[in-house]
């Protein structure tokens with residue numbers, strides 16, 4: 372099947388489909404026993420990311436089990452910092468750790484953009500395997516972290532509640548902060564271009580910490596970097612849509628959509644669907660925003676919430692998804708129920 376005929380790409384081109392195409396953030400993940408088995412075989416999460424055969428296998432697992440309309444490359448947004456020379460490791464049960472960047476001297480130790488492909492080559496191989504092995508109707512989504520979100524991890528060396536270390540560098544040493552943002556933005560463009568050349572048909576930019584950007588700098592550090600990436604990709608691959616995810620940016624999402632030029636906007640769990648349908652959907656395709664907690668509990672609340680989303684977004688282009696990643700304690704049977712209700 373040609374890319375443009377796949378259901379995900381049809382809504383990204385502006386069509387309204389009922390039922391809408393569906394996929395889930397973190398659909399390859401620890402809630403699935405087959406994921407846990409392959410991850411154990413790989414040894415660690417990072418080993419799994421860098422083993423193309425196994426990374427392709429876990430990407431395919433939720434497609435085999437549920438027949439989602441789209442599959443998302445299995446990798447992580449923190450591979451780009453690692454390719455730029457940051458140390459990266461994962462602490463079991465806690466999350467990522469990186470070497471920190473708090474000064475011009477730390478920044479100077481990072482590597483130039485041209486060298487990232489040495490580290491990231493296995494990811495492009497995973498994409499090539501997936502384009503060969505996915506069912507003909509399943510769209511393949513590539514992804515990267517948005518520059519601000521990636522910068523927050525590179526600066527603090529871990530996830531934080533309020534991204535205070537990143538904001539401190541932004542205000543205290545704006546020159547180093549801007550250079551870091553530029554470097555990440557350039558690396559992200561080159562990374563996504565290679566993913567597209569390997570077979571990604573759509574790409575998504577995860578700005579998971581967009582909500583921690585203060586209002587006066589939101590445009591500068593969330594919207595304009597997204598626009599730079601959208602514009603650069605459009606020069607090289609004009610037919611590949613970009614999905615933005617400015618998580619927890621509230622009402623700022625509206626200007627983000629208008630200015631960045633993204634083809635679709637993923638909305639987080641906090642967003643009121645009725646507001647998004649009224650204000651955002653006339654401007655762009657909307658994706659989201661089922662509460663992942665409903666996949667832990669299931670039951671009538673899950674069914675009602677799925678039907679509500681389907682109805683609320685029925686009058687425009689819409690991609691069914693969660694408002695954030697599915698959690699390890701989700702019940703795989705509730706995922707099937709969610710899809711059955713959506714497609715009934």
Ligand code: CP3
Pocket residue numbers: 395396397398399400401410416443444445446447448449465466467514530577579696
């Ligand atoms: O969505 C998918 O299925 C594709 C793969 C994917 C992963 N991470 C796999 C992963 C994607 C798109 C990401 C994006 C990502 N990674 C983000 C942005 C989206 C979001 O969730 O806000 C962020 C902030 C990261 C950084 C990261 N990676 C953190 C903070 C953690 C630890 C938290 C956790 O859930 O354990 C990871 C680990 C990670 N990335 C896992 C997976 C499946 C769990 C690792 C494991 O198997 O132990």
